[in-house]
Amino acid sequence: MKFKLLLSIAAIQILLIFTQSFSYLTQDQAIELATGEIGTMASYSNSDLWTLETQVTGAYPIYIDGINEISYYECKASTNGIDAGYVLINVNEKDLPIVESAVEGKALTEIYTEVLGHNNFKVMRYDAIRSTAVGLNSNDNILASRGFQEASSTQEIFGIKKIASGHISSAISLVQQFRGIVQERSGYPFYPQELMQECYSAALSENEAGSLGKISAYRATTSELKNNFTCGWHTPKWTQYVYESNWDQCAVGCGPIAWAVAFAYWHQFKDKRNLFASLDLNSYCNEQGVFNFYIRNVIEDVRIRINTSCINDEGFTWPADMDRAVYTAQHYGYEATCSKIMGSEYSKFDRINSEISNDKPVILLINKDGIALFGNHYVVIEACYKSQEKYLWKWHNRDVKYYINLCWGNNYDRKWICTHDWGIWQNKVYSSFSAYLFELSGSGGIPVSLEKSFSNK
Numbered sequence: 001m002k003f004k005l006l007l008s009i010a011a012i013q014i015l016l017i018f019t020q021s022f023s024y025l026t027q028d029q030a031i032e033l034a035t036g037e038i039g040t041m042a043s044y045s046n047s048d049l050w051t052l053e054t055q056v057t058g059a060y061p062i063y064i065d066g067i068n069e070i071s072y073y074e075c076k077a078s079t080n081g082i083d084a085g086y087v088l089i090n091v092n093e094k095d096l097p098i099v100e101s102a103v104e105g106k107a108l109t110e111i112y113t114e115v116l117g118h119n120n121f122k123v124m125r126y127d128a129i130r131s132t133a134v135g136l137n138s139n140d141n142i143l144a145s146r147g148f149q150e151a152s153s154t155q156e157i158f159g160i161k162k163i164a165s166g167h168i169s170s171a172i173s174l175v176q177q178f179r180g181i182v183q184e185r186s187g188y189p190f191y192p193q194e195l196m197q198e199c200y201s202a203a204l205s206e207n208e209a210g211s212l213g214k215i216s217a218y219r220a221t222t223s224e225l226k227n228n229f230t231c232g233w234h235t236p237k238w239t240q241y242v243y244e245s246n247w248d249q250c251a252v253g254c255g256p257i258a259w260a261v262a263f264a265y266w267h268q269f270k271d272k273r274n275l276f277a278s279l280d281l282n283s284y285c286n287e288q289g290v291f292n293f294y295i296r297n298v299i300e301d302v303r304i305r306i307n308t309s310c311i312n313d314e315g316f317t318w319p320a321d322m323d324r325a326v327y328t329a330q331h332y333g334y335e336a337t338c339s340k341i342m343g344s345e346y347s348k349f350d351r352i353n354s355e356i357s358n359d360k361p362v363i364l365l366i367n368k369d370g371i372a373l374f375g376n377h378y379v380v381i382e383a384c385y386k387s388q389e390k391y392l393w394k395w396h397n398r399d400v401k402y403y404i405n406l407c408w409g410n411n412y413d414r415k416w417i418c419t420h421d422w423g424i425w426q427n428k429v430y431s432s433f434s435a436y437l438f439e440l441s442g443s444g445g446i447p448v449s450l451e452k453s454f455s456n457k
Helices: 002-017 027-042 108-116 172-185 193-211 254-269 293-305 319-331 345-357 450-455
Strands: 054-063 072-079 082-090 098-102 122-125 131-135 138-146 160-162 215-224 242-245 248-251 309-311 314-316 335-341 362-366 377-391 394-405 415-419 432-441
Touching: 027 054, 027 072, 027 082, 027 098, 054 082, 054 108, 072 108, 108 122, 108 131, 108 138, 108 160, 138 172, 215 345, 254 293, 254 314, 254 319, 254 362, 254 377, 293 319, 319 335, 319 362, 319 432, 335 345, 345 362, 345 377, 345 394, 345 432, 362 394
Parallel strands: 054 122, 248 314
Antiparallel strands: 054 072, 072 082, 082 098, 098 415, 122 131, 131 138, 138 160, 215 377, 242 248, 309 314, 335 432, 362 377, 362 432, 377 394, 394 415
């Protein structure tokens, strides 16, 4: 009963904010929307940081590079004085209304302030991972950046690279490319403007239906992995490392790390203890790039089998090759299958929700650079959420969200990313792309040699 009431309160808050048009939200309206989001998610989440006591205690402006006006408010959440993440609200119809959120840690603006020692900057957001803090007078004056290096140094604070005075950031070329596309398209590169118009038009229609009493009920479908490592997450906080590739150095790639993270859950909690030589991975769940011998063996085995290559010093894995990681599981004596699923966000959610409900992590391909219209980063899903509303006697899908381990280590808190399908554009604007559902069975055995296992495949 409490759950349904909280959903209704959140929905009413949204209706009150958007009774006529989304157009441009004020800071107060963004805070109100974020408050409703926190209330909705706190009603079901197992997190002890988002509760009925959680409040929005600040709001920081965030910009899309290439658009002068404020594009987001990063609404900081706190629970009884403890940092409890944020909710990122779009205010100018250039992105999804609620873009992402986190239930732990500091807001991004606070992190930049801590690293730089002052607040004389603007934060530019490029995607779910990458951002910069720039001087107030020039977007090219990058003071610090985050997420532009695949294998971040463990000495960096929160994954942020501070740029020394007089030096030029290595991110400058990508930043300028992004800005040019934004200015050309008058919006966030990943979403066509036709999509955004359709998105907000549909949302306005839903809100009008709600205000007229046509929406009779709200509900949510949710699931979450059942176990936690001692470092606090459902899955290990592992990140990439650099290895020698053709006399050069290359990040190992997000594909191998995502598989190792997912395998680690099966090893620790689903009795597939042969994967990492019977290690208690609780002792290693916070390793940052310098891995135990047996853990690194699994990562390297996966890297070779899924054909991860080195492009511009970063590991790259084709989506079509990701399912070859089952050969690693077979190498350690298990029977293994992997299904790659695509399609609409709603159809993917139903399959993913079934896996998570059965305590099986799922690998998801998302877009990380905000420019390309395809997926280019693998993450691991720890929880999922879908909301629905009822009108004309039928349930209608609304939002789909995934709680993901970004596989970039403990410098990057887990976050909820939001996805949606809209009308004729839905086949072109998936926020998530391929999902990989896998199953391990059997009792394991003595690993066969890498050469032998390849000769049989």
